Amino acid sequence: MTHRLPGFGLGRIRQLGVALHHKDRHVSVKTIFSRRSPTQPRGIAWARLAAALVGLVLLSAIGAWALSLRSEIAPIARPAPDSFSSEQVQRGARLAAVGDCVVCHTAEGGKPFAGGRALATPFGTLYATNLTPDERTGMGHWSLDAFRRAMREGVARNGEHLYPALPYEHFHKIDDEDLAAIYAFLMTRGAVEQRAPRNELIPPLGFRPLLAGWKMLFLRNEPFRPVPARSAEWNRGGYLVEGLGHCGGCHTPRNVLGAEQWKTPFAGGLAEGWDAPALDATNPAADRWNADALYRYLREGAHPEHGVAVGPMGPVAHALGQAAPEDVRAIAVYIDERMHPAGAPSSASLPPQHALPRPIVENIDLAARVQPLGSTVFAGACAGCHATGASMLRAGRAGMADLTALKSDSARNAVMAILSGLRTPTTDERPLMPAYGDTLSDAQIAAVAAYARARYTERPPWPDLERTVAKVRKDRSSP
Amino acid sequence: MTLRLQINGAERAVEADPSTPLLYVLRNDLALHGAKYGCGLGQCGACTVQVDGRAVFSCVTPAGALEGRAIRTVEGLGTAERPGVVQQAFAEEQAAQCGYCIAGMIMRAQALLDRNPSPSDDEIRAHMQPNLCRCGTHMRILRAVRRAAEMMRAGGRASR
16 A cells, blocks of 8 residues: 555646546536537637527527516415414425425524525525515415425516526426425414515626526426336435435536536535535445435434534435435435446445444555654644544544545545534534634645545545645635 | 744744644643643633634644744733733623633633624624533623723723
8 A cells, every 4th residue: 555656646646636627617618518529629619619608698688588577476365374284384394304495594593484594606695585474575475376486487476587596406396295385384484574685696697587598598397207117215215306305406516607417417516615425326435325324314414434414414414304204214215326326336235334344444654654744733633533542433433534525536525624624513422623724724734634535545645735725715715 | 843832922942742732832831821621622612722813722733733823822911910901801700610711711702802893792602602611601701702892992902
């Protein structure tokens, strides 16, 4: 194992760095605008890109003209709470947990579902709307028809287009019965009068009719098609994952216009500064996951052989703790199959997770040799919790060699964890990682991350790590 | 090896392994006993000091990583005879019960007030959140931070 580093030469590292750096943009531009092969001359590609852009503008204009004119759905008197059955409301509550409506539609420290939470996007800041049945500022006047149209087509009751931060790319797959239950749940919440702040978007994106063009390009109205050859559980899982659960919202890469690239579903995306790991066979820990492990992780927000759900995944797992257990189980079964598609070694043949042999990588001497600074920082900052025999491992928590963040091709999540520390709503287990952004420099963080990667994985070093740290630090301070 | 650290405005040379947590260097080598050892895991805040004006846990900060950085401990704010504004406010509000958390609380509060002399209650609570007090004097601590802010605005010194 000591020969691994020399074998991984600088040229290769540079190549990897370039490939990774350009990966998102390259794929997205190619997917939307052209079919340029890597060998095609640049001029042709640019001409195509320009033509495609002009076409896009034209399409958007036509789309806007044709589709932007959506009618208002007549206001209704606010339905009495007792007009819904308690069974329906409870079902709606469990479904709303699968969709995790509350996380986006609740301001920091605010009343649940009353909106106002800021969502930073590459296009500006959006503020979530009020879902409580308040007549003036919420959904009090919304009929079930209006709610259904908003969820499936992204059109508000008054006919305005809604931004795709509301994942109607997925929600259009939700069936009538489930939508009615979610509606019943929301309309029986306490009414909160609270108007969301105005969105702050890059001009001209504040002009909502443009969204009609976006929808024409990217919104596919395909219901979830059950696969008869699969189990009922798998089909339920697929229906939830692809629809209400909108897992692809974070775990599928997006193109330059913010639409999910449906040709590479679950290939991994970016969410609030964190990498959302791939949920397909390319997940760096695919061999360590199966349906049981996924179920426990999703339900409890932690798994002793994978660690805790952090970043935006923390609230997701927190909500799934309140969803119907059988629905979470179905989601786990479906994701398990996406991670282990036919042909790849099937996890179905694996023993339960706790019986899997646990590979412990511990290249302590090699790591200290190649990363002496990282070794020093690790000893002073990290070892108290993470070293063999330290508190976390004694408490049965995940070891460093278990962490997907250290095995990933991208260093982003490891760097995020070191810079910002970890917080999660799902577990009272302590210690949770403190932030080191104020104590360690970019070079020190890069060194300790490189050290951890060398000590606890068999993967090649992350290229350009110090630059990654600087970039993540910058992204973090200006979302 | 010899570490050169800027502590409370003076350079101090210490013979220590660079991985030694700053807390141990402060307490064992420099006899600065304000910062306390609580959990040793960066969870409780009893060891809080400032690095370049930011509140940090000295128990999980390798001293060798801090050469060239400005370190400030509670001893740098004032003395029993001439306390700093925040120290004064904590004393006047009798914010300490057992007192073990207080040096850390003061250092974290000082970091907030140096940047923002008029914090809202929400800002104070959010900023002080990492530091724990097991006696339960949180309400007094919050009052002390508010009082310190008022004293500063009324012309007191941020610190000595």
